[in-house]
Amino acid sequence: MTAEQPTTPGQRVERLRRAAGLSRERLAGLSSLSPTTVKFIENGRRGLTLRAAQQLAPHLGVRDLGELFGPTVALSLDVRPSHPAVDDVRRALTAWHIKIDGDPESPAYLGGAIDAAWQTWHTSRHQRTEAGLVLPGLLDSTQRAARLHEGDDRRTSLALLAQAYHLAQAYLAWHGDREMVWLTVDRGLSAALDSDDPLAIAQSIWYAAHLLRSVGRADEAVERLREARGLVEPRVADGGPEWAEMLADLHLCSALTRARSGDQGAWSDWDAARRVVERALPEGYVGRRTRVSRPLVDVYAVMCAVDLGDPDEAQRRAHALDPASIPSTERRGRHFVELARSADLEGAREATLHLLARAEATSPETVRYSPPARDIAARLAREAPAAIRAEAVELSRRIGASEL
Known part of the structure; x- marks a missing residue:
């Protein structure tokens, strides 16, 4: 007589789903996962991550995640690796200076510093280490400028402060405290709103949408992105290329958000972004901060296909995309992932x-x-x-x- 084979986490998910009388599509909708993700978890083609388990558990009647992972699986509450500079960035984010004096850096200087930091992010093979070195000083300088400048210089400084918070969010997203990521999003949006700059506000919503999506609030993310497009779209025809860049980026973010919810309507947002880039941006244009460009639109097509669970479409989309054309080392690495x-x-x-x-x-x-x-x-x-x-x-x- 042979010992009974232990069930896998995916098999446990399937058994509990059937016991709850739920289809894969219904469980996926309740859990903010795509139906394909649920299918692949159940059949073992995708591992059950801690985040997915937390999203599935309430709808499967599970209160102890051990019911999903089994008694032989050890789980750490701190599953994300930490970067050595996280503590320095955290201190910069939580250093509340009641009194600030002295002469602030000029908006022109800070704009150059922000652009240089983003350039490093996109060109360094070790972008998180490089960002961790400059972020504390960048946050301090932009915070000081926003407090000490007045009038137009203050509004410009606030928009640059929002950018510093966005870089901090990008740095912290995969290896920082979740509370710190929320802090960067909240402060970035607050600074942008205070700047009265529609472009800065729209970009802050773009960053907020990424976090909303990651915590299962995809519907909110899509709605906020739609509102942001309303701020940007009327200015595309008469504004500079940065307005068209932002509009395309908002569509791309919406496409990815919908794809990760299993919504085939993601392709309509992706196609809207493609049209904006092809019609409203100069040939060879590359955005300074998020690298919006024709190759990046193709990168998003691959991402959407993967998240919709269609590897054949992902490979078809990737076939004509030369990774060397992707204008960011970080995005190129993510493309290979x-x-x-x-x-x-x-x-x-x-x-x-x-x-x-x-x-x-x-x-x-x-x-x-x-x-x-x-x-x-x-x-x-x-x-x-x-x-x-x-x-x-x-x-x-x-x-x-x-x-x-």
Whole structure:
């Protein structure tokens, strides 16, 4: 008589879903996951992450996540790796200066500093380490300028302060305290609103939408993005290219948000972004801060296809996209991670490992701090065929995923 095989987390999800009388589509809608994600969790083609388990549990009647993961799985409450500079950035965000004096930096100087910081973010292979070095000083300088300047200089300084908070959000998103990320979003939006700059306000909503989506509030994110487009769209025809850039970015964010909710309407937002970039932006245009460009639109197409659970479409979209054309090292690394996710959905272990290795070679910190990349690497280390297992284990070790 053989011992009964232990059930997997995915099998437990499926059993509890059926017991609750829920279809995959209904459970996905309640949990703010896509139906494809639920399907792949159940059949083992995607690992059950702690975040997904937390979203599923209330609708499966689960109060102890051990019911999903099983008694042999150890879970850490701190599942995200931390970056060495997080403490310095946290101190800069929570240093409430009651009294500020002296001469503030000029808005022109601060604008140059902000642009240089974003340029470093997009060109360095170790963008989080580089950002962690400059963020504390950048936050202090922009906070001082917003307090000490008056009139138009103050409004400009407030818009730049919002940008400093956006960079802090990008830095903290994958390895900072969730409360600190919320703080950057709230302060960034507050500074933008005080600046009375519609472009700054729209960009702050773009950043807020990313956080809303990540905590399961996709409907709110899509609605806020729609409101932001209302601020921007009337100014596209007569404004500079930054207005068209922002409009395209808002559509791209909405497309990704809808895709991660399993909404095929994501493609209508993606197509709207494509039309804006092709018709309203000069050939070869690249946005300074979020790198809006024709190649980035194609990157988002791959991301949407992966999140909609369509690896064939993801590969078709990626076929004509030269990764070298992506105008950001960080985004190029993330693109390889998305291609690895697509290969993972198809069960192509060798291709998945190859693409993760390319992502790491492009931007080691993007892979080290990316939750999907770490999850895939950890599973490969456990489950890859013997021919590539040693390589998978070594990659998992290098990016710190071996403990997952």
